[in-house]
Amino acid sequence: MCNCYKVSTSQNAAISVTDLTKRYGERNAVDHISFEVPRGTICGFVGPNGAGKTTTIRMLLGLVKPTTGEGTVLGEPLTHPERFLGKVGALIEGPAFYPALSGRENLKVLATLGNFPHDRVDQLLDQVGLLDRASSKFKTYSLGMKQRLGIAAALLPSPELLILDEPTNGLDPAGIQEVRELLGHLAGYGLTVLVSSHLLSEIEAIADDLVMLRDGKVLFSGQTKALLTAQQPTVIASSNNPQDLARLVEIATNSGHQAQIVNQSVHVVADATFATSFNKAAFEAGVTLSSLVTALPTLEETFFELTSDN
Amino acid sequence: MIRIFKSEWRKLRRPTLFLGTMVAVVGLTGLISSLLFLLLDSPRGNGREGMMITRETLAMPNGLYVGFANSAGLLGVIALCVFAAQTAIEYTNGTLRNLLVREPRRLLLLAGKYLAMVSFALVTVCFSAIISITISISLAGSKGVSTDQWFTSSAISLFGSTFGNVFLSVIAYGTVGMTLGLLLRSPISSISIAVAWILVIENILSATVSGISKWLPGQLMSAIPVQFGVDFSYSRALVGTSAYLLIFTVAAATLFKRRDVVN
Numbered sequence: 001m002c003n004c005y006k007v008s009t010s011q012n013a014a015i016s017v018t019d020l021t022k023r024y025g026e027r028n029a030v031d032h033i034s035f036e037v038p039r040g041t042i043c044g045f046v047g048p049n050g051a052g053k054t055t056t057i058r059m060l061l062g063l064v065k066p067t068t069g070e071g072t073v074l075g076e077p078l079t080h081p082e083r084f085l086g087k088v089g090a091l092i093e094g095p096a097f098y099p100a101l102s103g104r105e106n107l108k109v110l111a112t113l114g115n116f117p118h119d120r121v122d123q124l125l126d127q128v129g130l131l132d133r134a135s136s137k138f139k140t141y142s143l144g145m146k147q148r149l150g151i152a153a154a155l156l157p158s159p160e161l162l163i164l165d166e167p168t169n170g171l172d173p174a175g176i177q178e179v180r181e182l183l184g185h186l187a188g189y190g191l192t193v194l195v196s197s198h199l200l201s202e203i204e205a206i207a208d209d210l211v212m213l214r215d216g217k218v219l220f221s222g223q224t225k226a227l228l229t230a231q232q233p234t235v236i237a238s239s240n241n242p243q244d245l246a247r248l249v250e251i252a253t254n255s256g257h258q259a260q261i262v263n264q265s266v267h268v269v270a271d272a273t274f275a276t277s278f279n280k281a282a283f284e285a286g287v288t289l290s291s292l293v294t295a296l297p298t299l300e301e302t303f304f305e306l307t308s309d310n
Numbered sequence: 311m312i313r314i315f316k317s318e319w320r321k322l323r324r325p326t327l328f329l330g331t332m333v334a335v336v337g338l339t340g341l342i343s344s345l346l347f348l349l350l351d352s353p354r355g356n357g358r359e360g361m362m363i364t365r366e367t368l369a370m371p372n373g374l375y376v377g378f379a380n381s382a383g384l385l386g387v388i389a390l391c392v393f394a395a396q397t398a399i400e401y402t403n404g405t406l407r408n409l410l411v412r413e414p415r416r417l418l419l420l421a422g423k424y425l426a427m428v429s430f431a432l433v434t435v436c437f438s439a440i441i442s443i444t445i446s447i448s449l450a451g452s453k454g455v456s457t458d459q460w461f462t463s464s465a466i467s468l469f470g471s472t473f474g475n476v477f478l479s480v481i482a483y484g485t486v487g488m489t490l491g492l493l494l495r496s497p498i499s500s501i502s503i504a505v506a507w508i509l510v511i512e513n514i515l516s517a518t519v520s521g522i523s524k525w526l527p528g529q530l531m532s533a534i535p536v537q538f539g540v541d542f543s544y545s546r547a548l549v550g551t552s553a554y555l556l557i558f559t560v561a562a563a564t565l566f567k568r569r570d571v572v573n
Contacts, residue, residue: 062414063407063571081414090411096404100324113317114412153408 014039014161014192015060017071017078022055022064022216029055031216032069037194037209042187044207044224045196046303051213053196054093057165060194061090074161086114089159091167095150099139103130103149106138107156116156124152129178143170151179162186164195168202180206204228204299212306219306224299231297231305235275237282237289238265244287251281265291314413314422315429321396322430331392335434336441338384343377343442347449369456371465375472378442382476382535385438386483387505389431393484394500396427397491401573410571420566424488431480439473475535482531482551483508489558492565495573527554 015037022030030052037043047053058064060073062081076083097106107121125131128148133141141149147170154162164183168176176199183193183206197203203210203224210227212220220227237248245261252259252268255277259268268278272294282289297305322328346363368376400406413419450457459465486508490500508528516523523529524542530550533542542550 058407058571061407061411063410065570085411085414088411092407092411093404096408098321098324098399098403098405100326101321105320105324109317109320110408110412112313112320113409115313157412 012039013037013072014041015043015071015073015194017056017060018069020056020059020069020071021067022052022059023067028216030059030066033213033216033218035211035218035221037192037211039192040187040190041208042183042193042195042206043209043211044203045194045211045213046198046200046203046299047213047219050215052216053213054165055216056213057090057092057163057194057196060163061085061088061092063092084161086157087160088163089154089157089161090163090165091150091154092163092165094166094169095146095153097138097146097149097153100137102135102137103141103145104134106149107153110153111156114157116158120156120158124155125149127155127182128152144172144175147171148175151182160191162191162193162195164193166197167195168197168199176202200300200303201298210299212303214306227302228296228299231302232269233271233294233296235268235270235272235278236265236291236293236295237268237278238291239287240290241287247285247287248282251285251287252278255281311418311422311425314419315426318396318423318426319429322426327392331388331430331434332437334388335385335437338388339378339381339438339441340445342381342384343445344449346377346380347446347453347455350453350455365453365455368450369459371459371462372468372472373455374443374446374457374460374465375439375469377446378439379472379476379535381438381442382479383532385431385434385476385480386531387508388434389427389480389484390487390504390508391501392430392487393427394487394491394504395497397423397488398495398497398500401495402497404573406573407571416567417563420563424485427484427488428481431484432477435473435477435480438476472535478548478551479531479534482527482534482555485555485558485562486527486531489562489565492562524550527551530554 013036018034020030020033021028033052033056045053045057055064059066059078060071062078062085066078071078074084074087098109101109104121104125107124108118111118111121122131122134125134128151130145130148130152133145138146138149147167151164151167154164168179171179180202183195187193195203195207207224209222210220210224211218239245239248242264245264245266248266249259249261252266252270255274257268257270257274259266268274270278275292275294279289279292346368350365363376367373400409409419410416447457487500487504490504491497494500494503512523512526512528515526516529521541524546527550530547531554533547534544534551
């Protein structure tokens, strides 16, 4: 019997899946999804709770067997995780360690198992700021410290691919900033990072690429910039006189654009070229604008737009 | 395999588990071996289930190891608890996913973990043997038990078979614990169900249903080191235990290999 695997996807992809499905009973937790994560990029993996992000990550790591579909990780088939997991670091659904062992000993359990040099344990503990608490038992760590230990464990194999599921959970703003800088730093060395997060502003700030899921299906897969620029921009106008806002809505509507008052300003669905004629029309109507800007929707707004029932 | 074995030992050697287990082994073996001599003349017996073991029996070449062999059942229960807890805790802590990311060959991981736990059980059996033999030698003189045959060549060769039988029995208990730990994924459930079955239900069944004990795993496993009070032979105990070991091992391996890891 042929045990060969047809790799039909781009060789430049760190992760490539085709028609991947996981069925639990009558429900498809992941429903025929296909996407690629290019090598050397930071790819955001976003979607509402229950969208299938964690199940997909577990399938990529060989923890859950796909019902149908195929894929590759670092060019190796998903059916043979032993061929690629030595080059993959992962933090899945929060940090899981042995409560009665110290942070250092927990990492040594994994370093011994993965045959990684033990010198690396203290280097990584230092890198994530836990060296001074390395001898403390894991159960005494704060949530942020546990999360940082999880990131250190993921970095143990000096990975080519890092898969992080909600890595900023429990971190304070400084910790979130550290993780952001760390990921940017790692991507600079050619590492590929797949990071799932509910903090879409974080993903927008760091992710070159994006995979967006809902109800187990891929809503979008590609460059973050491409997704955002494809969205309709908004011209936002403000006036010092609140009574002028209704007049501005009227001017925009008469020009054939959708407009509404949002937080003491008028939001007009139109591209940047409308701003000049809008400004002129407002001036001619006796309305002086205090500000006029053109904005693309944020990832969060785009996410809600794409994942809303309507 | 060696790195899996060494990794597992990093968990097994933690003081709460290692020292706690050894204290239990020393305490239980010490108690059983001491009572064997201290209750020599008691009408309520000095062995398990009120069994009377005489001076003449203890003076035989295998007399030095009677306390050790009588401790096998409790050593087995300890092994069952350790194997079950060490297996199930990977699910309750969620650490199994970390282990499988670092070693995705599941059967190899299971085999490495199993061998590490078997070696842990070997340490407990060695400890038990040392404690029991020390107590037996210390108490024999004061209780009038002749030790002339204890240090003959035949006595020394008997030690090997006694040790092997105790060890096999302990591993069998441990394997049951590991299988239940994998099946139930909860240390408390797996330990309580196993202990209730072996110590309570099997004893009730054996006392009420004639001839059933030779089919019950707990009765077979405990009969390997101590043949007293059972209605089946040593070879029956050995074959039956081996069959159960095979069934439990195949069940554990199949479960571990095929089941999705969602914890």
